[in-house]
Amino acid sequence: xxxxxxxxxxxxxxxxxxxxxxxxxxxxxxxxxxxxxxxxxxxxxxxxxxxxxxxxxxxxxxxxxxxxxxxxxxxxxxxxxxxxxxxxxxxxxxxxxxxxxxxxxxxxxxxxxxxxxxxxxxxxxxxxxxxxx
Numbered sequence: 654x655x656x657x658x659x660x661x662x663x664x665x666x667x668x669x670x671x672x673x674x675x676x677x678x679x680x681x682x683x684x685x686x687x688x689x690x691x692x693x694x695x696x697x698x699x700x701x702x703x704x705x706x707x708x709x710x711x712x713x714x715x716x717x718x719x720x721x722x723x724x725x726x727x728x729x730x731x732x733x734x735x736x737x738x739x740x741x742x743x744x745x746x747x748x749x750x751x752x753x754x755x756x757x758x759x760x761x762x763x764x765x766x767x768x769x770x771x772x773x774x775x776x777x778x779x780x781x782x783x784x785x786x
Contacts, residue, residue, distance in 0.1 A: 678718040681741060681770040686712040692768045699766040700735045707749055708763055717742040718772070722764060737767040 684692070686709055698704050722738040724731040745760045 678720055679773055680715050681718050681739065681765070681772050682715045683711050683713060683741075683765070684769055684771065689769055692766075699768050702734070702738060702764060702766045704766075704769070705746065705763065707747060708744075708765075711744060716744060719762075739765045739767065739770060739772075741765055 683689075689704065689709070689712055692699060693704055696703075719740040719742050722734065722740060724733040726732075740762045744763045744765075746763055747760070
């Protein structure tokens with residue numbers, strides 16, 4: 654691919670090393686299964702974000718935070734989630750819930766609602782956003 658200089662803007666190099674991401678974003682403890690179920694609405698989610706059945710296997714674990722989901726472009730505008738949504742290191746969809754119709758081969762990161770996590774590591778500051786609008 655070729656780009657004109659006028660199309661580009663300077664950017665800081667991302668931190669790709671696992672140890673660097675951990676230092677920047679801290680860790681999150683995923684709440685226990687009982688705590689998670691108590692925080693889900695009648696549709697099995699929070700603020701429209703669904704809690705997927707395979708996420709339950711991570712209940713009670715402590716995982717490094719990759720970052721916070723940035724606003725997404727939806728319905729012809731940038732939309733932020735009502736509460737923060739996080740991406741945790743190494744936790745991705747396996748597609749196992751699809752059974753004989755799967756598995757999904759995309760390995761999309763699982764998205765975690767702030768209510769489902771206890772964040773630590775940055776003195777109460779939210780972890781940085783992943784990407785940018």
